[in-house]
Amino acid sequence: MSFTKGCYLGQEVVARMEARGQAKQRLVGLRIDRPGGPDAPLPIAGAEIFAEPDATPGQAKPIGRVTSSTLSPMLGMASIGLAMVRQAHAAAGTVLHIPADGHLVPATVQPDLTFWKRG
Numbered sequence: 001m002s003f004t005k006g007c008y009l010g011q012e013v014v015a016r017m018e019a020r021g022q023a024k025q026r027l028v029g030l031r032i033d034r035p036g037g038p039d040a041p042l043p044i045a046g047a048e049i050f051a052e053p054d055a056t057p058g059q060a061k062p063i064g065r066v067t068s069s070t071l072s073p074m075l076g077m078a079s080i081g082l083a084m085v086r087q088a089h090a091a092a093g094t095v096l097h098i099p100a101d102g103h104l105v106p107a108t109v110q111p112d113l114t115f116w117k118r119g
Contacts, residue, residue, distance in 0.1 A: 022087060023087070024086065024087065025064065025084045025085060025086055025087065025090075026084070026085060026086075026087055026090040027067070027082060027083070027084055027113070028082070028083055028084075028085055028090050028109045028110070028113070029080065029081070029082055029109070029110035029113040029114065029115055030066075030069075030080065030081045030082070030083050030096065030098070030107040030108065030109060030110065031075070031078060031079070031080050031107060031108050031110055031115060032078065032079035032080070032081075032098070032100070032105055032106070032107045033095070033105070033106040033107060033108055034079065034105055034106075035078075036071065036072070036075060036076040036077035036078035036079065037076070037077050038071075038077065040071060040077060040078060040079045041079060041100035041101040041105045042069055042070075042071065042079050042100055042101075043066045043069050043079070043081060043098045043099065043100040043105075043107075044066065044069070044100075045066055045067060045068050045069065046065055046066065047065065047066040047098055047099050047100070048062035048064075048065055048098075048099070049062055049063055049064040049065060049066065049083055049085060049096050049097070049098050049107075050062055050063060050096065050097045050098075050104065051063050051089055051096060051097070052097065053097050053104060053106065054104075055097060055104065057099055063085055063086045063088075063089045063096070064083050064084050064085030064086060064089065064096070065083060065084055066081050066082070066083045066098060067081070067082045067083055067084060068081055068082050069081030069082075072115060072116070074115075074116045075115060075116060079100070080110075080115050081098075081107075082113075083096075083098075085109075089109075090109060091109065092109055092110060092111035092112070093108060093109060093111075094108070094109040095107070095108055095109075096108075096109065
């Protein structure tokens with residue numbers, strides 16, 4: 001990347017990242033903190049994520065969005081997903097809240113996008 005050349009698409013975003021030393025958001029893995037199985041709550045892609053358990057979608061400020069989700073057969077059909085969240089909420093172990101099945105459900109940020117380890 002050359003910062004001495006002329007204008008290019010995305011220049012402002014790259015310059016902001018260079019000045020701050022980090023990106024605004026980070027990709028994280030989330031595990032829904034509810035029992036797994038066929039009735040496990042599953043958030044949909046694009047669902048807003050909130051820091052507070054009593055946030056009202058549409059009124060509270062979201063701190064990220066779900067990018068994808070699924071039921072994990074390796075984790076007893078637990079709901080897991082990926083999300084883009086603000087850096088301040090991306091630490092492993094952070095509990096976030098996601099709308100699923102008509103209400104906010106808690107989800108825990110997983111370490112290093114890891115959901116399951118062998119052994």
